[in-house]
Amino acid sequence: MLNTATPSTPAPVLPAIGNAIAGQHTADTLKLLCEQLKPQRRVVHTGDVVYQAGERFANLYILNSGFFKIVNLSIDGREQVVGLKFRGDWLGFDGIAGTRYACDAVAMDTGEIWVVPYVALLEACTRHPALLHVLHTAMSREIAHDRDSLMSVCTLPADARVADFLRHWAESLAERGMRTDEITLRMTRAEIGNYLGMTLESVSRALSRLARDNVIGFATKGRRDVQIPDVGALSAFVQRCLAPAPAMLQ
Amino acid sequence: MLNTATPSTPAPVLPAIGNAIAGQHTADTLKLLCEQLKPQRRVVHTGDVVYQAGERFANLYILNSGFFKIVNLSIDGREQVVGLKFRGDWLGFDGIAGTRYACDAVAMDTGEIWVVPYVALLEACTRHPALLHVLHTAMSREIAHDRDSLMSVCTLPADARVADFLRHWAESLAERGMRTDEITLRMTRAEIGNYLGMTLESVSRALSRLARDNVIGFATKGRRDVQIPDVGALSAFVQRCLAPAPAMLQ
DNA sequence: CGTAGGTTTGAGACTCCTCAAGCATGGTGG
DNA sequence: CCACCATGCTTGAGGAGTCTCAAACCTACG
Numbered sequence: 001m002l003n004t005a006t007p008s009t010p011a012p013v014l015p016a017i018g019n020a021i022a023g024q025h026t027a028d029t030l031k032l033l034c035e036q037l038k039p040q041r042r043v044v045h046t047g048d049v050v051y052q053a054g055e056r057f058a059n060l061y062i063l064n065s066g067f068f069k070i071v072n073l074s075i076d077g078r079e080q081v082v083g084l085k086f087r088g089d090w091l092g093f094d095g096i097a098g099t100r101y102a103c104d105a106v107a108m109d110t111g112e113i114w115v116v117p118y119v120a121l122l123e124a125c126t127r128h129p130a131l132l133h134v135l136h137t138a139m140s141r142e143i144a145h146d147r148d149s150l151m152s153v154c155t156l157p158a159d160a161r162v163a164d165f166l167r168h169w170a171e172s173l174a175e176r177g178m179r180t181d182e183i184t185l186r187m188t189r190a191e192i193g194n195y196l197g198m199t200l201e202s203v204s205r206a207l208s209r210l211a212r213d214n215v216i217g218f219a220t221k222g223r224r225d226v227q228i229p230d231v232g233a234l235s236a237f238v239q240r241c242l243a244p245a246p247a248m249l250q
Numbered sequence: 251m252l253n254t255a256t257p258s259t260p261a262p263v264l265p266a267i268g269n270a271i272a273g274q275h276t277a278d279t280l281k282l283l284c285e286q287l288k289p290q291r292r293v294v295h296t297g298d299v300v301y302q303a304g305e306r307f308a309n310l311y312i313l314n315s316g317f318f319k320i321v322n323l324s325i326d327g328r329e330q331v332v333g334l335k336f337r338g339d340w341l342g343f344d345g346i347a348g349t350r351y352a353c354d355a356v357a358m359d360t361g362e363i364w365v366v367p368y369v370a371l372l373e374a375c376t377r378h379p380a381l382l383h384v385l386h387t388a389m390s391r392e393i394a395h396d397r398d399s400l401m402s403v404c405t406l407p408a409d410a411r412v413a414d415f416l417r418h419w420a421e422s423l424a425e426r427g428m429r430t431d432e433i434t435l436r437m438t439r440a441e442i443g444n445y446l447g448m449t450l451e452s453v454s455r456a457l458s459r460l461a462r463d464n465v466i467g468f469a470t471k472g473r474r475d476v477q478i479p480d481v482g483a484l485s486a487f488v489q490r491c492l493a494p495a496p497a498m499l500q
Numbered sequence: 501c502g503t504a505g506g507t508t509t510g511a512g513a514c515t516c517c518t519c520a521a522g523c524a525t526g527g528t529g530g
Numbered sequence: 531c532c533a534c535c536a537t538g539c540t541t542g543a544g545g546a547g548t549c550t551c552a553a554a555c556c557t558a559c560g
Contacts, residue, residue, distance in 0.1 A: 154447035197404030
């Protein structure tokens with residue numbers, strides 16, 4: 001659980017399938033926010049808690065670099081990873097409604113977050129309406145994505161869920177202009193399984209099958225790094241899982 | 251699938267376990283919105299589509315009465331109920347980010363919605379900042395609730411999921427000042443199962459078990475109406491499902 | 501009164517979980 | 531430097547839970 005020396009946000013690199021301006025949108029938005037809000041910057045390391053369930057809500061956080069998980073806790077002690085956040089994402093929306101945060105936000109790597117007091121943000125929005133739309137867009141995206149997660153968990157078998165998880169991860173990186181052909185999962189199998197509603201053993205088996213089918217590859221050393229030569233192959237794998245025996249030997 | 255003659259929002263009635271001002275918060279918020287926004291009112295009937303995935307985003311909708319489902323659609327044709335909405339809830343947040351709605355919103359009963367053009371809402375917010383906080387609260391609640399749904403699906407066995415679903419439904423009604431001792435499920439078993447990530451048969455079996463354990467009851471005629479004498483019993487049932495064999499016979 | 505849609509219940513199949521063992525990796529201290 | 535340990539990963543065997551398929555029932559409606 002110690003910090004790796006290298007932060008997880010290398011200089012943006014072209015994604016495998018080249019959209020030359022990939023990541024530009026994220027970068028532009030971040031620039032706007034930084035200029036308008038002059039946020040306090042805070043460096044976090046693996047395991048650092050950005051905010052905690054029950055803590056009084058005051059700030060939103062914008063992720064400039066690093067990688068974070070959102071963990072929901074139930075009264076009876078169940079623990080559930082309900083979200084994963086990358087550069088450009090916001091943290092803390094869950095706190096607006098109840099005056100207290102509803103879950104934990106934990107860094108899974110070294111990174112930098114921008115602290116934005118909610119009241120200061122609202123004030124800035126009156127001066128600069130574009131900010132308000134950026135905020136709403138971020139919340140809207142989160143709502144839409146949470147629904148997609150629910151659909152994945154509800155409609156996909158275990159193997160497809162893992163494939164879809166990797167696909168989404170790769171696409172998130174691509175949107176931010178980062179390379180997707182080899183990604184480093186900074187989550188254990190147990191965390192992935194928790195997020196996807198399955199056991200760590202099932203995650204491991206799913207990954208093994210994906211590797212056997214050459215949909216993904218493993219780096220020479222260790223199995224934390226996953227090679228994704230073709231993101232489309234992951235989508236195809238998902239479809240194959242959904243069609244039990246399509247036109248097998250047609 | 252025809253409309254029932256009676257709309258689903260009777261005059262607010264005290265909830266089973268009396269919080270004398272239950273529903274007051276919802277009512278107050280709706281009053282504020284109505285006064286400030288003077289929204290266009292629209293009556294909908296069972297099956298009416300409020301908005302559709304792909305349709306150009308322009309409006310948000312506030313639910314004054316009735317009962318609605320949010321349906322996500324995947325490219326490959328999977329269909330997933332990802333949300334249920336009651337009086338006081340908002341519809342359409344998913345459209346803000348992408349300029350188009352990301353899912354379908356469908357009425358499951360006769361009801362009334364208030365149409366609020368997004369740009370008009372923003373304009374009104376500059377004049378009346380309290381509106382902005384109401385909007386953000388609504389979005390925040392939605393985010394928090396979506397996460398709770400994901401946790402339910404990921405961590406609870408089938409029976410507990412159904413119990414938790416009923417508990418949440420009853421609490422939603424209670425918050426709005428409606429009676430919770432006998433509720434009418436306006437969803438088929440298939441829809442419930444889809445929402446909870448299980449088959450209609452499993453839902454049916456779960457309900458039968460809940461009835462056998464006297465956690466719920468069925469009305470004399472038909473099995474659409476569910477009696478919930480004690481919402482706490484549903485929570486207890488969920489806990490019992492989570493503790494496989496706790497202190498069985500000491 | 502017949503039909504259609506929704507529900508219940510059963511039996512068998514299949515997926516995924518549980519439990520267990522063995523292996524790999526990386527850090528620590530002798 | 532290497533033995534040692536902790537942690538995480540993989541794989542197998544067996545079992546629990548859920549799904550699939552099928553039949554029968556019930557209710558509403560024409």
